Amino acid sequence: MKALRGFLTQTPLALWTAVAVVPFLLIATLGFRDNTGIFANPLGLGGDFLPENFATAWNGPVGSSGLQGMLLNSLSAFVVALILNLGLGSLGAFFGSRLPGRAKHVYLSFFVLGTVVPAVLLLVPLYRTFNSLNALNSPWALGVVYGLMTLPTTVIVLHGFFTAFPEEVIEAAKVDGLGEFAIFLRIVVPLSLGALTTAGLLLAVWVWSETQIGIVLLQNADSQTAAVGILGFKGRFTAQLGPLFAGLTIIAIPVIALFLGFHRTITKGIALGGVSK
Amino acid sequence: MTTSTATRKSRVAWIAATPALLGLLAVFVYPVLDGVRISLSHWSGVGPLDWAGLDNYTALLDDADFRHSILITVAYSAGVSIGVVALACALAAPISRGVRGSGFYRVVWFLPSVVPTAAAGLFWSTAFQPGYGAVNSVLGFLGFGDQHAWLVTPETAIPVIIVVAIWANLGFAFLIVLGAMEQVPISVYEAAGIDGAGPIRQFFSMTLPNIRPVLILTLMLEAIWTANDFSVVWAMTNGGPGSSTATLPVLIYKEAFSFTDYGTAGAMAVLSGAVLLLLGLVGLRLSRGKEQ
Known part of the structure; x- marks a missing residue:
């Protein structure tokens, strides 16, 4: 009876x-196949083994950029966003909570409002x-937008942490x-x-x-981040599914590696900041 | 503390807290105001804005694509948010009671939500292709035929996109619903156990009513996020065939960046953005009520 109940619970899970x-x-699996293999075995259970698909995806089709460049672009955007976001966000969250009287509540509420502005x-x-500033097609400039757009989440996450920061520690430093x-x-x-890592x-x-903002501000294939550039792969690799899957x-x-390594921190942060993608 | 150190302290606080506020001004307030101005102009992407008054708005009244897009967006948003929350409830219930493998499920079920939605959408768009698509292949194996062209007609494409978006967005709702279920006091269930209520009856008569405020809030957030979503639809169908699966964010993108009619795109954005902003404010109101 107990075994049956366990089975009934576990099956849907x-x-x-x-x-x-x-x-x-x-x-x-499909990343290692070619079209012939995929058409014959859509679930990847047979066909030639072609690790070179990964090299094709990495270097891109002849004459245009591959994932190598896109990963660098994503990284550039991320580094700029990280510096701006954590720099301004931690200053804002800490000193915002030290503003006098009502000002601190009003200050925080601007960031709460920021979470509901639709993209x-x-x-x-x-x-x-961006067009008038000649900043289109720059992953760095996109990073600035990313870093600022995510300030609401960061400030809300850090604010929760800073309000619990022990005042005695601060007083002791003042005495010093x-x-x-x-x-x-x-x-x-x-x-x-810890809190900064979460953010x-x-x-x-x-x-x-x-993708939504990136696809607008990065029009040249060479400037695109991975999430934007992969959309272009669909068109450029229509004839070849293998490299598309390798790219994915x-x-x-x-x-996935980042998530498996830090899943507790990430899920806690998502619950705190109320963010989806 | 003397008055002068107190003022000095608050002056430092003001100076240090201001840059983040200016950041909000730069990426939210200024663009929204500029967006309203663009919606009142003709603009083809170069040169100065050309004042158009309400022309772009009045033109939208007869725009069949826009009207169709509103319907699609509502269906997409409702389908995904209801699907996500219902599935999150069903999956979180056993996990919150600590069935075997809970720790594993918690991690693994979140994976679809951490990969870029564009990548997920691309994969699923191939999986639903006739012949070589994995979904069709499985259907063929089960005897239902493997030649279904799911994405070429809106009648099948929209439900497929909804299912894919549910797959890709379940993570957040699952986390929040699970968190809420774990806070339902154990005494509620103990009382029920004595009364002899089975787990399914407990779920409907105790768990769900106890977490109702969280469910409503999550439903609302998911509805707003889905209505804003661009990547799933764009990766799967580019809004096509024609504009038949173009939700508002996709239609706005195409209007601006494929047809270079930025004024019309701006008016669509202001109208849909205003509705989403209002819904968001109601959501904030609800979540504040929850905290108190």
Whole structure:
């Protein structure tokens, strides 16, 4: 009876696990096949073994950029976004919570409001601004937008952490003669690395996935991040499915590795910041 | 503390807190205002804006694509948000009671939500192709035929896109619903256990009513996010055939960047953005009510 009940519970859970995981196994397997193999065996269970698909995806079709360049572009956008986001976000979250009286609540509420501004409202205006600043097709400039757009999430996540920061530690530093800013840099930041890591990981996952703004601000294939550039792969590799799947595998690996390594931190951060993708 | 150190302290706080606020101004406030201005102009992507008054808005009244897109967006948003929350409830219930393997399921079920949605959409768009698509292949194996061209007619494409978006977006709702279920006091269930209520009855008569506020909020957030979603639809169908699967974000993108009619795109964005912003504000209101 107990065994039957366990079986009845586990079966749907195992089924959903298959639905969640099998696509990844399939993508990775089909990455090693060519069209003949895929058409004959759509589930990847037979056909030639072609690791060179990964080299094709990495280097791109002749005459255009492959994933190698796109990963670098994603990384550029992420580094700029990370510096801006954590820099301004931690200053804002810490000193915002030290503003006098009602000001601190009003300050935080601006960031809460920021979470509900829909991206559709921003696309055309951002394009117009970037166009007039000659900043289109620059992953660095896109990184600036990414870093600022994610400030609401970062400030909300860090604010929760900083309000719980022990006031005695700050008072003790004051007695030692440290100024407000020095306290922040030399006491608060080193003791907040966990919270900053959470915010940074959320940002990494978000930047890695972002397409809607990237596709507008990065029009040249050479300038595109991985999430944007992979969409172009579909057209450029229509004749060859293998390299497309190889490309999808390469894009999935870093973020899955990051998640498996830090899943507790990431899921906690998502629950705190109320973010989806 | 003397008055002068107090003022100094708050002056430092103001100076250090201002840059983040300016950041919000640069990427949210200024673009929204500029977006309203663009929606009141004709603009083809180069040169200055050409004032158009309400022309772009009045033109939208007769725009069949726009009207169709509103319907598609509502269907997409409702389908995905309801699907995601319902599935999250079904999956979180056994996990919250700590069935065997809970730790494993928690991690593995989140994987579809960490990969880029564009990549997930691309994979599924191949999986639904006739002949070589994995989904069709499985259907063929089960005797249902493997030549279904799911994505060429909107009647089948839209449900398929909804299913894929549910697959790709389940993670967040699952986390939140699971968190809420784990906070339902154990005493509620103990009382029920004595009464002899089975796990399924407990789920419907105790768990769900207890977490209702969280469910409503999650449903709302998912509906807003899905209505804003660009990548799944774009990766799967590019909004086609024609504009038949173009949700508002996709239609706005095409209007601006394929047809270079930025004024029309701007008016569509302002109208749909205003509705989403309002829904978002209602959602914030609800979530604040939850905290108190």
